Amino acid sequence: MKSRLFLIPLAFVSLILISITALAGQETRLGAGHEPDIYGDRVVWSSNGSIHLFDINSRTDTELNSSSASHPAVHGDKVVWLDNSTENPNLCIYNISTGEKFLITENVTGDSNYRTGSKPAIYGNIIVWQNFVDNENQDQRAYNVYMYNLSSLIQTKISNYGCLYGRPDIYEDRIVWVNDSGVSGDGGPIWMYNISTGNKTEIEADYSYDCAIYGDRLVSNKYTFGYFVSVYNLSTNEVSGAKFPSEEFDPDIYMDRVVWRGESNCTSNIYMYDMSTANATRISANGSAYDPSIYGDRIVWEDMRTNQSDIYMYDLSAKPIKPKASFTANVTSGKSPLTVLFTDTSTGGTPTYWHWDFGDGIHSKHAQTATHTFRKTGEYTVSLTVTNAAESDTLTVKGCIGVSE
Incomplete structure (x- = not known):
């Protein structure tokens, strides 16, 4: 994959090495x-084929009536997800206020084999998504990008090409996606569709894998001698990038804040960069975090720290709570x-650091769970x-x- 990238001309992005600082807030498992x-x-x-809707204020977790469901997205009082409960995959839209459902059944694919397909955004x-057109010849596989208007009930095909690793995103009347131009489906330039005018424009010719949009800012995941996240300003046409002590994937953006998954030394953590202050911070600390999403002062992600997949939330504005060890x-x-x-079964605030003392001169740091062998009696x-x-x-x-002979 990387060898192909060197053949693609890339616009120059000035990369500034920025260090990661500590952050004070509150982490919660949802x-x-x-x-x-x-x-x-x-x-x-999603969990075991169902969709969960969690209300942060009331701390209530509602399991929606769904089966074989994945790839949820939420905006306002609507939730959308991919549902494979029938022979043909659908997009299911759920209205939180009324409890009503609506199905989109045409041009929807599940594509479990090739990592993507109908990952919707709303x-x-x-609603925008891409369907997957299968073919034994990899170069002839395609990801067509579609839009559905729930008010007019009209579906529109936006592009013949999407991207294997990414999914389309939407903010107000702008839809953005990575367009692989039918070459191999793993990356390409970023395109934008204006819903109001119907105009379709190539925004960035640089080779990207994934993108997200908020306001006039477009954030994307690129490769230039290493993976990094760049921000494109649609108003000024300026491109900025910052190189962190990790390789960066899965970007998301809200106002001045960009979050991503950073990989370094076989670990995967969530990071945030505040463009208004030029400060970068590490949000997670356990080395097993994925799929970040941000809104306001809250960041959510998927975490495998206990060898099962859990959902965690970090509130940047909340005062940290002391943990109680157990x-x-x-x-x-x-x-x-x-x-x-x-x-570890500690309660209270979520720990970010663990230190075990086994009483035999051996210590273990940083591990939430620890396995130790006692070799002497006592x-x-x-x-x-x-x-x-x-x-x-x-x-x-x-x-x-207690150890016996």
Whole structure:
């Protein structure tokens, strides 16, 4: 994939190396699931084929009546997702206020084999997505971009070409997408469609994989001797980029804030860059975070820190809450050598740092769960210290583990 990129002429983007600073806010686990999206006080995600609608104010999690569902998006009082519960995939639109559903059945594909397909986006009464046209010849596969107006019930084909790795996005009367021009489907220039005028324009000729839009700003994921996120100003035609100590994917934008997934040293975390202050911060700290989405002061993402997929939210404006340390052990006694799995069960504020002391001179840092083997007989006192931006807390259990011959 990278070899092809060197053959594509790229417009020069000045990359400034920016360091990552610490951030004070509050992280909260919302539930188990995948592919979160956020708008206002509502968060949606998929889990085991169902769609969950979470109200941040009331802390209520509503499972919508759906099956074989994925790729949810939310805007206003409407939720849209891809539903494969029938032989033919549909886009399902759910009205939160009335509880009514509406199906889009034409030009919709599920495409589980090639990572994308009908990943919808919604703004007001307009839904955009791309369908997948399969072909045994990879160069002849295509991703057609469509728009559906829920007010007029009219569907419009916008482009013959989408992108394997990305999905279209929409803000007000602008729709943007990566157009691969039918070459291989993995990336290409960014195009924009104006709903009011019907005009279609190539915005950036640089090779991109994914994009998102808010107001006059278009954020995209590019490759120039490494992956990075760039911001294009539609009003001034200026392009800016910042190189961070990670490779950047899955960008999203809200006002002056850009979020993305950064990969570095086999870890994946969520980062944010504030264009108004030129400050960059790391939002997650566990090395297993994906699919960020931002609205206002809140960022949501999918996290695998406990070896299952959970949805977390970080509130930039919330005051951090001190964690209260607690943990469990899968066994507490046995013959030497005894291997024990310790699991963090701390309550209160979500920890961002863990320190285990197993009582035998061995310590473990940064791991939310820890596996340790006790090789000598005796009783061991085990302690766990958990820390976040608010404070630290330690739990010490005397005689926690007993090892016999």
